[in-house]
Amino acid sequence: MNKLFILAVFLCGSILYPRPAPAADAVHGKTLYRVYCTQCHGLSGDGKGINAPQLSVQPRNHRDRAEMSARTDDDLFKAIKEGGQAVNKSILMPNWDGNMTDAEIHDVVAYLRALCCAGAK
Amino acid sequence: MRKVIALGGAALMTALSITSVRAAEAPAKIQKDCAVCHQMSGPASPDLAARQTRKGPPLFFTGNKFRRDWLEAWLQKPTRIRPAGDFAPDHAAKGPEGDAVDAASLSGHPAVDAPAAKQIADYLMTLTPNTALLAKEDYTPGRVSARIGAMDFVKFKGCSGCHKDTPKYGGFSGPELHTAWQRLQPPFIVSYIRDPAAWEPRTLMPNKHLNTAGIHKLANYLRTIGEKPEKAK
Secondary structure, eight states: OOHHHHHHHHHHHHHHHHOOOOOOOOHHHHHHHHHTTTHHOOOSSSOTTTTTGGGOOOOOOTHHHHHHHTTHHHHHHHHHHHHGGGGGGGGSSOOOOTSHHHHHHHHHHHHHHHHSSSSOO | HHHHHHHHHHHHHHHHOOOOOOOOGHHHHHHHHTTSSSOSSSSOOOHHHHHHHHSSSOOOHHHHHOOOOHHHHHHSOOSSSSSTTGGGGGGGETTTTEEEEOOGOOOOOOOOOHHHOOOOOHHHHHTTTTTHHHHHHHOOOOOOOHHHHHIIIIIISSSTTTOOOSSSSBBBOOOTTHHHHHHHHHHHHHHHHOOOHHTTTTTTSSOOOOOHHHHHHHHHHHHHHOOOOOOOO
């Protein structure tokens, strides 16, 4: 009986006070950014990657605080996961949902926030 | 990192400074030599670190991927297929106008003589773990005009961001595609476009979720630009 009571209290507690989702990991996001994003957005995130000169649209400068501040985390997540067209931007920004999990994309968003607005290098 | 790559290349040059060996010894020797830079047994690693440190594409599904005649010829006279190497961030450097390919950081593939090339191709073409993936595809090569195909490749699908469809036009980070038709088996082209991660979980190729007609259109464009023109009679 006591065990049942403790279990019931635990379950109620879990429902009323769910554990927060694990925080996005900007350090892991930096690694993912290097692998998937720097080819176009540049080693430093300035939008001048090795592919950039061949593109008809300049990749976003992720160090531009004003530009990046105008985008919500949800906007960034959607652009990475579903591609540029999903946020009315260029088709040249592909959807990365087949390459990264949602958690990994959140990590990239966390790194982008650090890059644009917290002086990450 | 670049020093390590250069040393790896030097080690490979030594390892592959070979002619053919006795048939019974060939598989083990080829496995060992190629493994200096290539993953020789599957499945492809989902590990992000492994993708960053690999030196060349995986070869454990060579028999599902390459055309045998191309492979044998290429081994004797290798050319660069990926303008920025197998992992572009390792071969990019900041310049005054942005990043550029650091050619000095790239090392070439060693050439082998004709008997060795035949022996290596014979062995590698036996590696076919992904035949089931190819069996899902039903593709009969067709035609698309170069102009329409180019518009699709560049404007509608955005492939040119990473790939070259002519020697002069297109991105640097992906393998050149103006030679893809000569290099790759058509069902592989179709299967890889449909689901790149099914072949390599940490591929840098996005899955554009194209329908079959869209995939076949791209494959047909690669045929249009890649087939060698017939010799004039």
